[in-house]
Structure formats: C-alpha cells, structure tokens
Amino acid sequence: MVLRVLVTGAAGQIGYAVVLQIAKGDVFGPETPIVLVLFDIPPMLQALEGVQFELQDCSLPTLQEVVVTVKEEEAFKDIDYAFLIGAMPRKQGMERKDLLSANVKIFKSQGIALAKYAKPTTKIIVVGNPANTNAFIAAKFASPAIPEKNFTSMTRLDHNRATSQVAMKCGVGIRDVKNVIIWGNHSSTQFPDVTHAKVVKNGATLGAYEAINDKEWIQGPFINVVQKRGAVIIEKRKLSSAMSAAKAACDHIRDWHCGTKPSEWVSMGIPSDGSYGIPKGLIFSFPVTISGGEYKIVQGLHLDEFAKGKIAITQKELEEERDEALQACA
Missing domain, CATH: 3.40.50.720 (NAD(P)-binding Rossmann-like Domain)
Incomplete structure (x- = not known):
C-alpha cells in the first residue's frame, strides 16, 4: 500500500x-x-x-x-x-x-x-x-x-536526550538504556524520570538509580540538562535543534507505525484518558507501548512524592497553555 x-x-x-x-x-x-x-x-x-x-x-x-x-x-x-x-x-x-x-x-x-x-x-x-x-x-x-x-x-526528542544522558553517565551504549520517561510538556517544565528505567552494565540489568548510583545527579543536573537542552543548543548554534528533532519525529512515527519492542516503552505526547490523575483531553507526555498502530499508556507505575511534585508543575503549565490557547481561539 x-x-x-x-x-x-x-x-x-x-x-x-x-x-x-x-x-x-x-x-x-x-x-x-x-x-x-x-x-x-x-x-x-x-x-x-x-x-x-x-x-x-x-x-x-x-x-x-x-x-x-x-x-x-x-x-x-x-x-x-x-x-x-x-x-x-x-x-x-x-x-x-x-x-x-x-x-x-x-x-x-x-x-x-x-x-x-x-x-x-x-x-x-x-x-x-x-x-x-x-x-x-x-x-x-x-x-x-x-x-x-x-x-x-513530540516528546521523543526529550526521551532520546534523557536516554543519551543516562548512557553517557553510565559509560554504556544507547542500546543498553531503556524505559526512561518524559512526563508532561515539551518545555522546560517537563519531568525526565529514570525511576523505572533499566541499564545493562557489565552484562547485568540494573535499575537506573542503582546503575548511576548518584541520586543527587538524577534529581538535579540530569533533569536540568534535559529540560534546558533545546535552549542551550539555540545559544550555541544560534538555531534550534533540527537534526535531532527530525530524528526524534521519525522515531515517534516509526514506532507508532511499526510498534515498540517487547517490554520497552517510549514517550509520546497524547490526549490523556485520565491516567495518573492527568485531566482528560490534556495533551501530556506519557510512557506508552504500541502494537498494531495503537498506543497504550503504561499503567501502574509507582510515583513517589518527588515525581508527583514534578508532574504537578508541568501539568499546571499545560493547563494554563490550554486555557490561553482556547481564549486566543475565541
């Protein structure tokens, strides 16, 4: 076809x-x-x-x-x-x-x-x-x-950025890191989350927190780098991300068309169905698995207080943006 x-x-x-x-x-x-x-x-x-x-x-x-x-x-x-x-x-x-x-x-x-x-x-x-x-x-x-x-x-660019940062920090290849999550908006409020990510290090599969072994980095510099990466690239190139954005857009559609690998998820901005307390219809980045051209939000992931706080910030920004956009339409 x-x-x-x-x-x-x-x-x-x-x-x-x-x-x-x-x-x-x-x-x-x-x-x-x-x-x-x-x-x-x-x-x-x-x-x-x-x-x-x-x-x-x-x-x-x-x-x-x-x-x-x-x-x-x-x-x-x-x-x-x-x-x-x-x-x-x-x-x-x-x-x-x-x-x-x-x-x-x-x-x-x-x-x-x-x-x-x-x-x-x-x-x-x-x-x-x-x-x-x-x-x-x-x-x-x-x-x-x-x-x-x-x-x-598209939040796949942020997802790819987060994956890459974890791989570099652990000294492993990109293939050895899976299941990072981007929650929320494609903006500087997004929450890059490695709580459920897995890293293959020296032949063993570890949780990202264990593999990285630096909670301060995970909850500080790591989040900042991913959140601000777009702005830093503009500063350095005097142009916004193009090569990496194009690759991420193609990754997003390839996975939507062809499906995700077994036991792996990716991040996509999709209309919320109410999962994780996000208001229905808000376009919010969630972890998803894809099969037969249909995506499904990964359910049942535990969110600690740190994660809930970060998600609340990005949710608030998206609700404000949505309301401003609706006003601009009126």
Whole structure:
C-alpha cells in the first residue's frame, strides 16, 4: 500500500532533515512506497521546489512521488500521516508561551483542513512548538471527523536526550538504556524520570538509580540538562535543534507505525484518558507501548512524592497553555 505522507514547514531546517528519512524508508520500512507532500507558506515555494528537486535527485526506490504545495486543500487531501512541523519559530530568549497566539491561528486552520480533506484514519505528530498545545488545538478543530487519539505531540526528542544522558553517565551504549520517561510538556517544565528505567552494565540489568548510583545527579543536573537542552543548543548554534528533532519525529512515527519492542516503552505526547490523575483531553507526555498502530499508556507505575511534585508543575503549565490557547481561539 502506498502511504501519502504530509510534511508541513517542509522548507525549514527540521523539514529538510525529516523528508530524506521518510523518503528512503527509515520510517515506514524499505518496502513501503511513499508519496511525499511538501507544504509551506507561499514565500517558501521556491525553497520547497528546491527540496523537491533534491529528493528526485536522491533516486530513491521507495519514493513514488513528491508533491509541492502552498494550499491546505491540496496538502491535506487523503493523507495517511502528517508531520506538522511548520510553526512560528522560537527565537533566543523567547518562552513557548510567547508563541501561543501566533500558533493557535496556524493549528486551528490545519485542524479544520484535516477534518475537511484528510482521511479519518490520518495519524498526526505535531512538532512545531508549543507542540502539546498546538496538537490540542488542531485536535479540537478536527473533531469529530478525526478522532482525538490520532493527534500526538513530540516528546521523543526529550526521551532520546534523557536516554543519551543516562548512557553517557553510565559509560554504556544507547542500546543498553531503556524505559526512561518524559512526563508532561515539551518545555522546560517537563519531568525526565529514570525511576523505572533499566541499564545493562557489565552484562547485568540494573535499575537506573542503582546503575548511576548518584541520586543527587538524577534529581538535579540530569533533569536540568534535559529540560534546558533545546535552549542551550539555540545559544550555541544560534538555531534550534533540527537534526535531532527530525530524528526524534521519525522515531515517534516509526514506532507508532511499526510498534515498540517487547517490554520497552517510549514517550509520546497524547490526549490523556485520565491516567495518573492527568485531566482528560490534556495533551501530556506519557510512557506508552504500541502494537498494531495503537498506543497504550503504561499503567501502574509507582510515583513517589518527588515525581508527583514534578508532574504537578508541568501539568499546571499545560493547563494554563490550554486555557490561553482556547481564549486566543475565541
């Protein structure tokens, strides 16, 4: 079956890095033919055509066609997957809240376009920040044509960052660390949690707390590094994370499409079903397992007082963002 995959903001840095991974089979597998739809704002049309030409020049067996458009009715028509990357960018010194009002307009419009033109089975990842709240707005305006559960936001970048920090701290490879969790918002309030993570060290599988053996680091510098990594990269590159963000978006959709490995979970921003006391409908990052294209929140994980406190902070921020976004829609 040919998959029709939309990338918005396709002329931007993250889009440029995402499209090659999709086109060469890294996301949907080497046997799945892809029609790639590249969408951006009208001033970016020339740049979009340049990306289209490059993709054609890659001579990829999986890539059936590259469509370029600046019209929502063409972009969203009959798509199977959407990478919603295009958004008002965050600049140095900006908090995500500053981005809310500009982005509400974009994601309201895209939610309406999804409802009108896309398949009801379309699966959506929102990458453009503030990602959780942008996903919430898109889902609201795509309802009831597209189920709320089909809207997700990317916290896989944070998940990958946390995994990498633990691996470096323990002196092991990335493959030897699994089941870190990102709770909450893709922002500086997120809670990277290693309480239930496992590390393979010297052939033995240990809990992350035991493997790291430094509670102060886990509850201090580790959390800070993951929370602030995006801002630090902006400071150093003068541009936001693109390569790592693109890789994470592709990881997120690959796992949603292909499933997670047995006894492993990943972090995804999804509409809450009330699990762990998070209000229903709030787009919140949870640990999930995925099978047959459906994600399930990992249930029954013990949360100590430290974790509950951190989760409450990120929940409060998301509720405030949601309320501000709804006001901006009114």
